[in-house]
Amino acid sequence: MGKSGLRLASAGFLAFALSLQLHPPFASAVARTPTYEVKAASFCQCGEYVRRYYSLTGEMAPSAKDMGPVLKRNGFKYVGHGIVPSKGDVAIWAANTGIAGAHGHIAVAASATWDSPGYVVKFKGANQGGSSTHLNCNNVNVRGNMGYDKAYYYRK
Template sequence: MGVPPVHPALKGVNKLPSLNFITPETFSERHFTKIFLQILNSLFNFLFSPRNLLAVLGSYQQLNKHTETSEQSIMKLFTSSSKISLALLGAIASASTFATTTLSNIKPAVAAQFCQCPIYVNNRFQLQQPYVWSAKDYGSVLARNRFTQVGSPQPGAVVVMQPSFPGTNRTHGHIGVVENVNGNGTIGVRGTNQGNRGLFGEAGCNNVNVTRFETSVNGRPDVSFWVRGNNSNSGQQQQVQQQPIQQQNGFRQANFSAWVMSSNGITLRNSPRLGDRSNQGVRFRQNLNFDGWTYGETVNDLQLGNPDARWYKIAGTNLWVPSAYVNGNAPNSRPMP
């Protein structure tokens, strides 16, 4: 089918700029404000461009000059103007839909405050006052809040680092939460004010991330670990590290489904670890059924960029996928333990 002719006076009208499609895999909340303002700016330029206004005015002058054309010229003008109106309405509708969808997905924590490292620990564990100024002195605060010092790191324990520990503040040290323990004695720490990479919102703070400290904690007197309640795992770091993740964090039975967000598909894993790859895979947008989940290795969510330690077991198999790579949540679960 041919395209209806455009009135000569409207051939110079600017076209609306095309917008690059933003996939769930690449979208980040940080980009929303910039992109939405660009959309509004494009619409404003289209509406009030002198060139476009003169073109419309010229179309009416053309009608006046060609007195022998009445219905035919009016129909041409109407057809061309309708195209512009429909394009404009479509752009506005797309912008509105994009804005509504994005705003509905923004977590409240995005608007939270910048936190020093002790504030994040205070908020996460709801510690009671009085507090102290320096992270290096937080052992006394933790003890008052029924935390017990243990001899080795474990996921979920509070870590207090003295200023002499490499990578910490040379005056106040550092405090955070152990995210993972590696075989070489290094640890990943979940906390605030520890760099600007991979930030997300949590516990009333907008500058949380997970950072790996490259110095082994084994045998160092300038780092301590604290857990709430009694714990007698002192000296058992290697034993904790070698326990299967499924036993360490518990397997929750639940029937649910989710679809694959990764445009490259997913290679299924034999256990809740990225490195334990199987020879089987699933494709983009494939729907998967699960019969349970557990906490395992932390993976950054493809859509939001936030850390997610949940792993889902495909129903009737011993194969796993990270929650971070699929769209769907296990019932009564949260991304981190």
């Protein structure tokens, strides 16, 4: 194709593109396209992270140590204290246990593996020394050595 043929093809494409922009169905479709506000990830308390992780509904407890009834209301069952958890179990530590402060702590069991002389249990949660972003919380990590034997466990 010569230069004049290329110009004609380009001119034809430009005319076609302009006609799309002016054609009413395309104009109204563009006007109806929804826009979404994207919020920056933020610092989350541990209870807020677990709420997002499991899409918990209803009124939340004021402290992590008090989340047992919230979990039960959302279909979880209490399965024990100081047990080796299954992946996905929710762990709650009471206040001032050496793991948690005055409000306790809550996290999701990420893994439990045997490593003689005992289990290594890791928990995914917020406000436990992390800086990864998950579920729009920017302070998430997976952490071990949190005293799994001191936690109370709930399972869905």
